[in-house]
Amino acid sequence: MKLLIKNGKYYDVFNGKYIESNILIENGIIKKIGKNMIHADEIIDAKDKLIFPGFIDAHSHIGMWQTRFNGNDANECTRPITPTMRAVDGVNLEDECLDEALRHGFTTAMITPGSGNAICGQAAVIKMFGKSREEMIVDDYAAMKVAFGENPRNVYGGFGKSPASRMGTFAIIDKEFAKAKLYKEKKDSNKETELDYEYEPYISVLNREIPVKIHAHRIDDINSGIRLCEKYNLKYTLDHCTDGYKLTKDVTDVSILLGPLKMFKSKYELKDARDDTAKVMTERGYSVSITSDHPFCNINYVTNFLGLLVKDGLDFTEAMKMITINPANAIGLGDKIGSIAEGKIADLVIVDGNPLEMRTNVCFTLIKGSVCYRRV
Amino acid sequence: MILLKNSNVFTEHGFKKLDVLIEDDTIKDIGNITGEFDNILDLEGNYLTPGMVDISSSIGLIEGAVKAEGNDLDEKSKECICDMHSIDGVNFEDRYFYDAVKNGVTSVGITSGNLSVIGAVSSLVKTNAVDFSGIIKQDVDISVTLGEKPKKSFGSSFPPLSRMGILDIIRRNLVNARNYKIKKDEGKIDHTNYDPCLESLIKVLNKQIPLKIYAEKKQDIETAVYLKEEFDIKIIISGGADSYKLTNLLKRTNTPVLLGSCLKEQSFIELKDRKNDTARVLKGNDISFAISTHHPSITVDLLQMSMNLTCKYGLSEVDAIRSVTLEPFKMLGLDDSRGSIEKGKIADLAIFDGNPTYSLSKVIYTIIDGKIVYRPESENE
Numbered sequence: 001m002k003l004l005i006k007n008g009k010y011y012d013v014f015n016g017k018y019i020e021s022n023i024l025i026e027n028g029i030i031k032k033i034g035k036n037m038i039h040a041d042e043i044i045d046a047k048d049k050l051i052f053p054g055f056i057d058a059h060s061h062i063g064m065w066q067t068r069f070n071g072n073d074a075n076e077c078t079r080p081i082t083p084t085m086r087a088v089d090g091v092n093l094e095d096e097c098l099d100e101a102l103r104h105g106f107t108t109a110m111i112t113p114g115s116g117n118a119i120c121g122q123a124a125v126i127k128m129f130g131k132s133r134e135e136m137i138v139d140d141y142a143a144m145k146v147a148f149g150e151n152p153r154n155v156y157g158g159f160g161k162s163p164a165s166r167m168g169t170f171a172i173i174d175k176e177f178a179k180a181k182l183y184k185e186k187k188d189s190n191k192e193t194e195l196d197y198e199y200e201p202y203i204s205v206l207n208r209e210i211p212v213k214i215h216a217h218r219i220d221d222i223n224s225g226i227r228l229c230e231k232y233n234l235k236y237t238l239d240h241c242t243d244g245y246k247l248t249k250d251v252t253d254v255s256i257l258l259g260p261l262k263m264f265k266s267k268y269e270l271k272d273a274r275d276d277t278a279k280v281m282t283e284r285g286y287s288v289s290i291t292s293d294h295p296f297c298n299i300n301y302v303t304n305f306l307g308l309l310v311k312d313g314l315d316f317t318e319a320m321k322m323i324t325i326n327p328a329n330a331i332g333l334g335d336k337i338g339s340i341a342e343g344k345i346a347d348l349v350i351v352d353g354n355p356l357e358m359r360t361n362v363c364f365t366l367i368k369g370s371v372c373y374r375r376v
Numbered sequence: 377m378i379l380l381k382n383s384n385v386f387t388e389h390g391f392k393k394l395d396v397l398i399e400d401d402t403i404k405d406i407g408n409i410t411g412e413f414d415n416i417l418d419l420e421g422n423y424l425t426p427g428m429v430d431i432s433s434s435i436g437l438i439e440g441a442v443k444a445e446g447n448d449l450d451e452k453s454k455e456c457i458c459d460m461h462s463i464d465g466v467n468f469e470d471r472y473f474y475d476a477v478k479n480g481v482t483s484v485g486i487t488s489g490n491l492s493v494i495g496a497v498s499s500l501v502k503t504n505a506v507d508f509s510g511i512i513k514q515d516v517d518i519s520v521t522l523g524e525k526p527k528k529s530f531g532s533s534f535p536p537l538s539r540m541g542i543l544d545i546i547r548r549n550l551v552n553a554r555n556y557k558i559k560k561d562e563g564k565i566d567h568t569n570y571d572p573c574l575e576s577l578i579k580v581l582n583k584q585i586p587l588k589i590y591a592e593k594k595q596d597i598e599t600a601v602y603l604k605e606e607f608d609i610k611i612i613i614s615g616g617a618d619s620y621k622l623t624n625l626l627k628r629t630n631t632p633v634l635l636g637s638c639l640k641e642q643s644f645i646e647l648k649d650r651k652n653d654t655a656r657v658l659k660g661n662d663i664s665f666a667i668s669t670h671h672p673s674i675t676v677d678l679l680q681m682s683m684n685l686t687c688k689y690g691l692s693e694v695d696a697i698r699s700v701t702l703e704p705f706k707m708l709g710l711d712d713s714r715g716s717i718e719k720g721k722i723a724d725l726a727i728f729d730g731n732p733t734y735s736l737s738k739v740i741y742t743i744i745d746g747k748i749v750y751r752p753e754s755e756n757e
Contacts (some may be wrong), residue, residue: 097641224493264672265440273441298641302683311738314706358684358735 001025001041003369008046008350013053013324015315015340023051025346028368033342044371046350049363052320054338054347055303057259058327059213059239059291062299063091063098064107073250075114076121077155080163081176084199085121087111088140093133095127097294102128102373104300105362106337110331115147115215116155119176120171123213124203125331127347129365129372142331143237144205145213146173146228148221150269170224177232180207210332211235213257217269219243223239226251237330239291242273245280252285255330258322259290260297261305272280278322279314288318289327307356319356378746381407383419383727384492385717386701390694391423391731394693398723401745406719417741418668426701426716426738427482427744430679431500431516431708432614432634435473435484440672446470450487455526455545456494457516459572462486463499464621468506472676473502476503477750478583479677480726480739484511485708487519487670491529492589493536493545495519497576498588500708501661502724504749516708517588517612518580520546523646524598543599550607553577583675586610588634592617592646598724614668617650623661632707634663646673653685659695666704673695684735693733722746 003025009018010033024032024040027346064074064087073090076082077126091111101109112123123143130136148169157164163172180202186192187203214225217240226249229236237255238244244256265273274280281288291308292299305324311318328338336345346369353360365373378398384391385406395409437445438639448465452458464640466486476484481503488496498519526542533539554624556574559565579585591602591616604611613619616633619626624631638652651657658665667683668675679700687696705715714722723746730737 007469119637262678264675268441271441273381295641295643298639301639307736308681311736354736356736358681359688359733361688375639 001369002031002039002213003042003044003346004037004040005044005046005051005348005350006037008051010340011320012051013321016085018050023348025366025369028346028370030340030342030346033340035061044350044364045158049350049352050355051340052105052351052355053324053337054349054350054365054367055105055323056289056327056338057101057109057292057294057299057302057323058237058255058289058330059107060109060111060299061114062101062111062294062329063093063095064098064111065295066095068339070290072114073269075116077116079159080118080152080156080172082113082121082177083115083119083144083199084126084142085113085196086202087113087122088126088137091124091126097299098128099373101299102365103353103362105303105355105365106299107347107349107365107367108331108333108337110142112143112145112213112352114122115145115151117171118147118152118163119146120215124371125333127367129265129370130365138333141201141204141210142156143211143213144201145215145239146243147215148224148226149215149217150267151215154304159187160183166221166224170228173228173230177202177228181232197330205233205234208235209235211237213237213239215239217293218272219246221269222247223249240293241275242270246272247281252287254286255326256281256286256288257291257327257330258288260293261290261302262308263296274311275312276314278319279312282314282318287326287329288322289330290322291327301358303356304358307354308359310356316356377404377413378417378748380412380424380725380727381416381418381420382423382567383424386425386697387422387717388694396424396725397733398743398746399544401723401747403719403721403723406717407463408446419727422740423728423730423737424717425480425726425728427678427726427742428480428674428700429483429485429704429715430476430481430668430671430676430700431485431536431666431704432487432519432668433484433676434466434489434561435476435671435676436470437462437486438489438672439467439470440472445460452491453530453687454550455492455529456573457488457492457496458489458494458576460496460601461499461513461514462488462496463501463508463514465496466501468510469603472671473503473505475675475677477742477744478739480728480732480742481676481679481682482724482726483714483742484671485516486587487744490521492523493521493526493542494573495521497585499559500710502744504744513708515576515579515585517586518576519588519590519614521590522599523591523593525590539596539599549573549577550581550603553581554600557581575660580609581607583610584658586612588612590614592650594618594621596646597622598625601631602624604629604631615646615670616654616665617647619663620651620654620657620662621649623657626658626663627661632666633658634666634668634704637667637669637678638685639674639678652685653689655696655699656690659691664703664706665699666705666707667699679724680732681735684733687733693731696733
């Protein structure tokens with residue numbers, strides 16, 4: 001099955017340039033970019049249109065905090081340590097929000113358990129469309145989420161339990177990682193034969209195969225997360241990172257997953273949120289992504305909210321990276337998605353104008369080369 | 377006097393290249409104006425609109441980044457609190473006032489929360505207000521909430537628990553107000569039976585102010601319209617997610633709709649059937665409507681983008697801009713002095729670097745009462 005997108009201009013996210021070219025897709029992969037291609041089973045005429053890599057949301061609860069019934073399947077606040085909770089077990093892949101996301105150009109999301117627990121559970125990577133569950137779930141365990149700050153202490157402090165303070169939160173997380181490390185050592189030395197259900201999820205984290213997602217808003221909480229990860233030599237991303245512009249530590253190799261944008265400052269730890277955090281951190285050399293934290297920022301309008309940052313002085317080229325290649329790298333898929341190049345997966349969005357403008361329309365969304373949204 | 381030269385000025389027929397002269401707090405003249413003035417802004421290529429207004433927001437009542445200490449949204453004890461005035465709970469230092477100014481919103485109607493069935497009396501204030509001198513009009517409407525939100529506000533053993541209970545509270549209070557009014561006309565109100573709630577509701581019965589009724593679902597909008605007919609009062613439907621289903625009823629009864637922003641995600645069950653093109657449908661049926669963020673539901677700085685969304689789904693640019701300028705003032709009966717760029721009206725204005733129906737167009741000046749209260753360089757205050 002060959003699909004040809006012709007007469008359009010595609011966007012090079014690395015150089016911030018539009019390039020006039022045809023794109024040939026075969027078996028879900030971008031096979032060839034160039035001119036003079038005419039033979040294909042299906043042709044999309046992209047005249048006067050712009051082609052972007054499908055947008056990526058690296059921190060979302062889409063499908064887990066469902067629309068319609070207010071069903072929250074993202075938090076299991078019965079105990080503060082839940083490394084075995086899996087986002088994929090809480091997601092409804094038929095949630096209409098996924099269709100809405102497609103209509104607004106989003107093709108991939110990392111979904112995570114909520115931040116009510118200190119060790120929240122396992123994040124997954126999903127596609128917004130697929131013929132089967134297997135096709136939609138790209139990776140059922142792509143990161144482990146750990147939460148600092150107000151949420152865990154407010155939940156358990158509210159029950160009169162621990163953690164009721166930031167000290168308590170750090171202590172119980174630290175204890176679990178210490179035990180996990182002992183479990184791993186025992187396992188590595190072949191002394192342990194039985195799999196420990198509770199500690200097994202830490203193995204791939206301690207092996208640096210997958211990152212820890214640090215939920216933190218305030219600078220002290222961000223620093224707590226960094227301290228934990230340095231202590232156990234973990235890979236990590238800094239999620240929310242509201243106070244990120246205050247960071248003094250040199251961690252520019254870490255992905256910063258900012259968001260949700262433009263949410264009402266409903267809690268105290270959001271006090272110092274600034275609209276120029278993305279700009280400031282980019283200028284300092286961080287790899288910044290913008291995330292929806294859906295439903296806290298409506299995923300449909302993430303691109304438009306990003307446009308507001310551009311209005312306030314963020315560079316357009318940098319802004320486009322924040323919903324394409326940067327989140328792709330953050331979720332470990334930078335070699336497969338996030339830019340338009342031969343050999344990459346054909347997740348594409350075709351629009352009729354600046355994608356950050358509210359009045360621009362998404363005309364086509366493609367996932368693995370199949371058209372899964374077409375504007376009527 | 378300030379002369380705004382060469383901008384594209386928003387008129388009832390769309391944008392036209394005109395000059396606008398401001399004297400004190402008033403628009404003095406519009407047209408091709410020449411002469412010597414102390415302050416002339418050349419706005420070649422820019423767009424001038426009336427300052428935007430959001431008549432249902434809770435800025436200053438619930439402050440950003442502060443929890444209980446900053447939340448004066450609800451009284452949390454009574455199902456009818458129209459003896460209270462929202463203005464008495466406002467903290468003018470709430471940062472969101474500044475965000476409103478920066479984004480071209482020049483007036484806001486401060487509205488209490490949704491816990492009580494009959495809320496506080498709302499006030500209209502300027503967004504650059506620092507104290508009570510910033511009040512445009514103290515009593516502009518009384519907010520009322522139908523549907524799911526007020527249910528069980530005070531626990532499961534106190535009314536209201538159901539839509540029946542909600543309506544019982546509203547009807548009882550309006551009937552009491554009607555009786556109270558008769559007594560008052562007869563001079564029979566003294567310290568033993570004075571009731572400030574009913575005093576406020578008399579203004580509604582006299583059609584001096586409307587009830588601003590929060591209703592999203594079809595059944596709740598219908599209920600609100602029946603109340604209007606039953607008591608012969610003025611109402612505004614606030615929210616109005618399902619209003620496109622009731623175009624005949626709304627048109628026949630001449631009921632205006634203050635649409636909630638479609639930027640809000642739809643997980644609240646009453647928003648289930650909301651559609652993005654409702655504004656266009658209402659316009660097509662000659663029903664008057666305006667747009668509100670219902671801050672903090674969506675923050676007030678997104679009013680422009682909420683308006684842009686209606687354009688994307690087919691509303692004309694003129695009608696879209698009117699829905700955040702003239703139309704809301706019409707609902708409150710203040711359109712004779714505000715809401716459009718006309719000689720003699722108050723000079724509340726927003727100046728954009730591009731067509732404001734596009735979300736990437738940016739406010740470069742905000743003018744309130746004829747004074748420039750925001751300009752790009754004031755960002756680093």
